[in-house]
Amino acid sequence: MSPGTERIERYGRRTRWLHAAVYLTTLLLVATGLWLLLGREGQPSILARATGVADTRLHIWLGWALAGIALVGLVAGVRAVPTFLRETVRYNRGDVRWFLRWPQAMFTGRFARHEGEWDPGQRIANVVIVIGLLVLIITGVGLAMLHGGHLFAWLAKVHKWTAILMTPVLLGHILIAAGVLPGYRGVWRSMHLGGRVREETAQRLWPAWTEWKATCVVEASPE
Numbered sequence: 001m002s003p004g005t006e007r008i009e010r011y012g013r014r015t016r017w018l019h020a021a022v023y024l025t026t027l028l029l030v031a032t033g034l035w036l037l038l039g040r041e042g043q044p045s046i047l048a049r050a051t052g053v054a055d056t057r058l059h060i061w062l063g064w065a066l067a068g069i070a071l072v073g074l075v076a077g078v079r080a081v082p083t084f085l086r087e088t089v090r091y092n093r094g095d096v097r098w099f100l101r102w103p104q105a106m107f108t109g110r111f112a113r114h115e116g117e118w119d120p121g122q123r124i125a126n127v128v129i130v131i132g133l134l135v136l137i138i139t140g141v142g143l144a145m146l147h148g149g150h151l152f153a154w155l156a157k158v159h160k161w162t163a164i165l166m167t168p169v170l171l172g173h174i175l176i177a178a179g180v181l182p183g184y185r186g187v188w189r190s191m192h193l194g195g196r197v198r199e200e201t202a203q204r205l206w207p208a209w210t211e212w213k214a215t216c217v218v219e220a221s222p223e
């Protein structure tokens with residue numbers, strides 16, 4: 001096998017299924033939410049016509065589904081939470097250099113080295129996406145349970161502006177995760193088709209994690 005072509009598992013099956021459930025539900029929420037935000041509540045969207053459910057009700061049901069998925073994910077992966085938080089909030093001296101080279105590296109693939117499981121950009125995205133989704137879920141639950149009043153109006157405003165601010169972040173995350181940009185080519189396999197990426201891809205995007213993974217494989221191999 002040629003050097004760099006060996007595949008490394010980036011994410012396990014449970015993580016991939018949870019990620020898929022979250023992003024599919026979120027994409028449908030963005031679509032129905034944008035439709036309602038544009039004032040087309042009285043004009044059934046394609047999704048509403050296909051399901052026979054009004055857009056408003058569909059948005060509420062999808063919101064409850066996302067809340068349920070988040071709760072199941074938290075309970076099932078509670079042991080991974082400390083690691084997720086530790087890796088997300090970590091900071092190293094090389095992070096600034098990574099950001100300085102990032103705009104060009106997106107197209108060349110020549111990223112500056114970083115430590116940890118995620119690059120500095122992904123760490124920031126983790127914070128924004130997790131906090132944003134939590135705010136949307138909490139305010140969404142409040143809106144579903146209340147019927148008018150000052151609190152309802154305040155929750156609606158927070159919900160709307162959080163969704164507006166979150167949308168470009170999610171679109172950027174999708175653009176990178178899909179591997180459309182040359183520097184991120186091959187990354188989409190980390191969450192699909194077995195979650196395995198080429199060693200070259202892993203080394204280019206997550207050098208320290210790849211080295212750690214290789215060490216784990218060597219230690220686990222029988223002598």
